[in-house]
Amino acid sequence: MAGTASLLQAEALCLRLGGRRVVNAVSLALHGGEWAVLVGPNGAGKSTLLQLLAGLREADSGTVDLAGRRLSHWPARERAQRLAWLSQQGEADGDIAAHDVVRLGRLPRHGLFGAPDADDEVAVAAAMAETACSEFAERRLNELSGGERQRVLLARALAVGSPVLLLDEPTTHLDAPHQRALLRSLAARARRGAAVLSVLHDVTLALAADRVLVMDQGRLVADGAPADATLRAALVTVFGASFSVECVSSPAGPRWVALPAL
Amino acid sequence: MNTAPSARTSPAAATTVAAMAAGRRRSPLALALGLGGLALLLALLGLAAGAQGWSLAWGDEADLITAIRAPRTLGALLAGALLGLSGAIAQGLFRNPLADPYLLGSAAGAGLGVVLVLAARGLLGASLGLAASGLLLRLGLVGAAFAGALFGMALTLVLARGAGRPMVLLLAGVVVGVLLTALSDLVILLSPEALRGKQVFLLGSTSFFGWPSVVALAAVLALALPLAVKLSRTLDALVLGEASAASLGLPLPRLRLALVALMALATGTAVAQAGLVAFVGLVAPPLGRRRGVARHGALLALSALAGGALLLAADIAARTVIAPQELPVGVLTAVFGGGYLLWLLRQRMGR
Numbered sequence: 233m234a235g236t237a238s239l240l241q242a243e244a245l246c247l248r249l250g251g252r253r254v255v256n257a258v259s260l261a262l263h264g265g266e267w268a269v270l271v272g273p274n275g276a277g278k279s280t281l282l283q284l285l286a287g288l289r290e291a292d293s294g295t296v297d298l299a300g301r302r303l304s305h306w307p308a309r310e311r312a313q314r315l316a317w318l319s320q321q322g323e324a325d326g327d328i329a330a331h332d333v334v335r336l337g338r339l340p341r342h343g344l345f346g347a348p349d350a351d352d353e354v355a356v357a358a359a360m361a362e363t364a365c366s367e368f369a370e371r372r373l374n375e376l377s378g379g380e381r382q383r384v385l386l387a388r389a390l391a392v393g394s395p396v397l398l399l400d401e402p403t404t405h406l407d408a409p410h411q412r413a414l415l416r417s418l419a420a421r422a423r424r425g426a427a428v429l430s431v432l433h434d435v436t437l438a439l440a441a442d443r444v445l446v447m448d449q450g451r452l453v454a455d456g457a458p459a460d461a462t463l464r465a466a467l468v469t470v471f472g473a474s475f476s477v478e479c480v481s482s483p484a485g486p487r488w489v490a491l492p493a494l
Numbered sequence: 495m496n497t498a499p500s501a502r503t504s505p506a507a508a509t510t511v512a513a514m515a516a517g518r519r520r521s522p523l524a525l526a527l528g529l530g531g532l533a534l535l536l537a538l539l540g541l542a543a544g545a546q547g548w549s550l551a552w553g554d555e556a557d558l559i560t561a562i563r564a565p566r567t568l569g570a571l572l573a574g575a576l577l578g579l580s581g582a583i584a585q586g587l588f589r590n591p592l593a594d595p596y597l598l599g600s601a602a603g604a605g606l607g608v609v610l611v612l613a614a615r616g617l618l619g620a621s622l623g624l625a626a627s628g629l630l631l632r633l634g635l636v637g638a639a640f641a642g643a644l645f646g647m648a649l650t651l652v653l654a655r656g657a658g659r660p661m662v663l664l665l666a667g668v669v670v671g672v673l674l675t676a677l678s679d680l681v682i683l684l685s686p687e688a689l690r691g692k693q694v695f696l697l698g699s700t701s702f703f704g705w706p707s708v709v710a711l712a713a714v715l716a717l718a719l720p721l722a723v724k725l726s727r728t729l730d731a732l733v734l735g736e737a738s739a740a741s742l743g744l745p746l747p748r749l750r751l752a753l754v755a756l757m758a759l760a761t762g763t764a765v766a767q768a769g770l771v772a773f774v775g776l777v778a779p780p781l782g783r784r785r786g787v788a789r790h791g792a793l794l795a796l797s798a799l800a801g802g803a804l805l806l807a808a809d810i811a812a813r814t815v816i817a818p819q820e821l822p823v824g825v826l827t828a829v830f831g832g833g834y835l836l837w838l839l840r841q842r843m844g845r
Contacts, residue, residue, distance in 0.1 A: 288737045312743025323735030326589065328788040336731050340743045344727055372788060373733070388734070 237300060238263050239427040240315070240396050245284055245294035254280045255291070256450035262429055264395060267422035269438040270431045272447035272470055278431045279320060281447065282398050285429070286317035298396065312340035316392035318399040321382055324373065330384040331369040334360055337391030359391035360384075362417050364410065378405035386414065390421075397421065399430040403437065415440060435467065435475065435490035446470055458488045522792035525782065529799040533571060536806045540567030543813050569703030569767065570809040570823075571802040572711035574774055576718070576764040578801015581775025582782075582794045583722055583757045586729030587750060588660050591783075591838075595761040595775045598663065598754070599670035602678070603646020604765045607638030608695050609678045612688035635695060636707075636766045643762035646670055651754065656747055660736075663754075698771035698824025700809040707767045714763040715798070718756050722794050725753055729790035771824045773831020774801050780838075804830070 238261035247255040254277045262268060270278050283289045285296055287303045296303040298315060306314075316337070324333075337359065338352040348356070360366045363383040373381060382405045389399065397418070403411045415437060422428050422442070429445075432438040439458045446454040446466050454466035464477045475490040541563050580595035587593070611634045654666035682689050728749045731739035740746050764771070782796035808826040815821055 283737065286741055288740055307743075308740075308745055309743035312741060315741075317738070317741040319735055319738050319741075324733065324738065326733035326788070327783055328730060328733045332730060332789055333734070336727075336734065336742060339727065339731065344744065344749075345724060385734075 238297075239299055240285060240429075241297045242285060243295045243297075245281070245291045245296070247280060247284060247289065247291050249280070253450045255284060258294075258447075258450075258452045260445065260452060260455065262396065262427040264425045264427050265422055266427050266443060267419050267441050268427075268429045268443040268445060269441040270429060270445045270447060271433075271435060271438045271467065273472075276447040276470075277450040278447050279400050282317070282400050282429070282431060286315060286398050287311060288317065309340050309343060312394075313392070314394050315396040315398065316389045316394040318385060318389040318397075318402055320400045321378070321385065321404050324381070324385055327372045327374055329370055329372055330365060330376065330380075331356070331360070333373055333384050334365075334369075334387045334391050337388040340392060355393055356387075356391050359387040362390055362413075363387045364413065379407060379410060382406055383410065390417070395426050397426055397428045397430075399428070401431050401433060403432060403434065411437065435471070435477075436488075439477065439488040439490065464488065522782075522789075522796060525796055526792075526799060529796065529803055533799060533803045533806065536803055536810065537567050537571065539810050540570065540806055543810050565705045565708045566700060566703045566809070567806065568708045569711060570700045570806040572708065572715055573700070573703075573764045573768040573771070574778075574805025575715055575798040575802035576711065576760040577771060577774040577805065578778030578797040578799070579715070579719055579722060579794055580757045580761045580764070581777075581801065582779040582790070582797035583729075583753050583760075584775065585779050586726075586732065586790050586793070587753055587757075588664065589732060591780060592776070593664075595757055596770065597671075598667040598758075599646030599650040599674065600643040600758060600761045600765065601646070601770050602671040602674035603642040603644070603649070604639040604762070604770065605642065605692065605696055606674045606678045606681075607640075607642025607645070608635055609681045609688050609692050610642075611635055611638040612691040613681050613685035635691075639695070639769075640762045640766035642674075643765050644758055646674055647754065647758040647762075649674075651751070656751060660750075694769075694822070696770045696824075697822040698769040698827065700768055700771075700805070700812070700823045701820060703767065711763060711767055714759060718760045719795065719798055722753065722756050723791050725749060725756075726790035726794055728753065768805075769824060771805060772828040773834070774805050774827055777831050777834045778804055780834075 240262040242258060242260050245255050245258045246253065256277075258281060270281065272278050280289065284291050287296065287298075287306075298306060298311060303311065334356050335348060335352070338348050338355060342348055342352060357366070360369060363386045365380065365383040365387055368376060368380060368384075373384065376384065382402070386399075386402055389397065389402075399418075402414055402418075406414060411434075418428050418430065419441075430441075432441075438444055442457065444454075444456065444458055444463055444467070445452060446463065448470040453470060454463045456463035458464065468475065468477060473493060475492045477488055478491050479486050480489055481487075541559055543563070577595065581593075584593040584595045584597065585591055615634070650663065650667045650670045653669060654663040678692070682692065728739070728744055728746070731742055731744055734742075736746070761775070778801035779793065779797040781800040782793050805823070805827065808823050808830065812821040812823040812826050815826075
């Protein structure tokens with residue numbers, strides 16, 4: 233966007249799982265300052281693609297570069313400082329306090345044997361304030377509601393302070409005010425130079441991003457701004473015309489919304 | 495004679511537990527102080543408990559106390575601490591409150607080692623003098639149990655190709671357990687005299703502790719506890735799930751291997767000295783966790799403390815309940831542990 237070199241670049245990524253091409257020849261580049269979303273029907277390969285981009289899975293073929301260097305060549309800790317990944321909820325469970333979960337986000341900075349310093353505590357407090365979870369900082373993860381837990385896990389990912397943020401369904405379980413707060417803070421992070429890529433289910437929320445990547449059956453079928461008519465057409469097609477995309481005027485200018493077809 | 499004081503200790507323990515239950519969130523420090531105080535109290539009781547009743551008269555009994563009761567009391571405390579530590583590592587590593595350090599082949603390995611030594615003694619025993627064979631047997635059993643426990647865990651790790659995948663590791667542990675137990679049974683079939691010795695050893699007993707045992711146990715605890723606490727953030731990160739922990743830049747396969755190795759060392763040492771004392775590793779960690787301690791650094795240390803106090807309490811009970819005879823301590827810990835599991839089951843069903 234800002235004409236910078238891409239922070240994260242994928243070339244011809246392919247991955248087969250159980251004989252199925254889950255990710256099929258996907259190439260994309262993410263730049264600093266970009267707030268992008270990844271959408272597509274269930275089973276399109278979005279989460280798997282995100283894991284490939286985060287280096288958590290190995291592709292059968294293709295490459296991923298982070299800041300110009302092969303992802304697999306980065307030392308694990310340095311990579312973790314530059315790239316934060318948020319998993320789909322469900323795996324995280326335990327009786328660890330919310331505050332300690334968010335502190336884990338600073339682990340890449342101070343290392344396994346180091347201790348968090350004042351800067352780390354400031355970043356932790358800021359991330360918790362950003363997702364409004366400071367008030368239950370001392371409660372345990374398994375005592376929180378789904379939405380509260382999601383805010384804690386989000387704060388964990390934000391606390392890393394990495395230039396690349398890959399988030400898998402960050403709005404899961406969040407109510408409307410917290411969804412809005414989250415999308416605002418992701419957009420704000422992008423404005424400050426981060427590259428944000430997030431899988432989103434809600435198409436209307438997705439259409440508020442700078443850039444929409446549409447995935448279907450392992451392939452990237454469209455990539456562009458919501459204002460792009462071909463992108464909107466592709467979006468409607470991959471979801472089987474279960475909605476139409478309409479333009480409505482708002483005080484902030486025209487907005488695109490998905491209107492469910494009846 | 496000896497029933498009155500033991501009856502007095504159980505209400506004391508009960509009030510401690512009640513006090514801990516009342517304060518839902520305790521700081522790790524307060525809990526550590528409470529457990530430490532309990533352990534100290536138990537240690538005094540351990541020094542006083544004898545086959546002829548309770549006494550701490552430092553006159554004619556001084557020899558008895560320094561030669562027998564002191565190493566036994568310290569040994570129980572240390573072996574329990576090692577088992578508690580192993581249990582806390584296992585439960586953090588597998589993210590499962592029912593994970594037990596014996597799961598990974600160590601128990602079956604120790605059993606096989608013991609049976610092999612006993613069978614070999616049956617073959618050689620006739621040619622050796624009785625006293626000499628007794629001492630050799632004791633040394634041989636300790637060594638064989640230790641080597642067997644480590645062998646069982648190593649075999650599990652080889653079968654699972656490292657500690658990278660927890661489920662595979664658990665399954666490999668089950669396979670190794672079945673395999674080595676079958677081998678033990680085969681040896682017993684060929685050499686029936688090994689059976690009794692194996693049973694005595696595997697029931698778990700604190701009655702063999704001498705000063706050398708105490709030194710060995712203390713040395714391993716002094717090594718394993720700080721190292722495990724150093725690595726404990728790995729267990730914290732695993733709460734987020736495998737992939738999230740990996741995304742934090744942690745070299746999980748290597749860290750998990752290091753933690754399994756520490757667990758093997760701690761379990762192997764405790765098993766070699768005390769036999770297969772059941773349930774201490776299972777029950778000690780939740781004592782800390784249920785009181786609100788969640789960071790694994792504190793949890794590991796508290797589990798060691800709780801395990802030590804638990805095994806010492808069981809040891810004192812084993813010595814006194816049917817004095818002048820003794821119960822195998824493993825029977826008592828199994829009763830405690832079984833009761834705890836039942837209670838856990840009821841809690842889960844109540845939800």
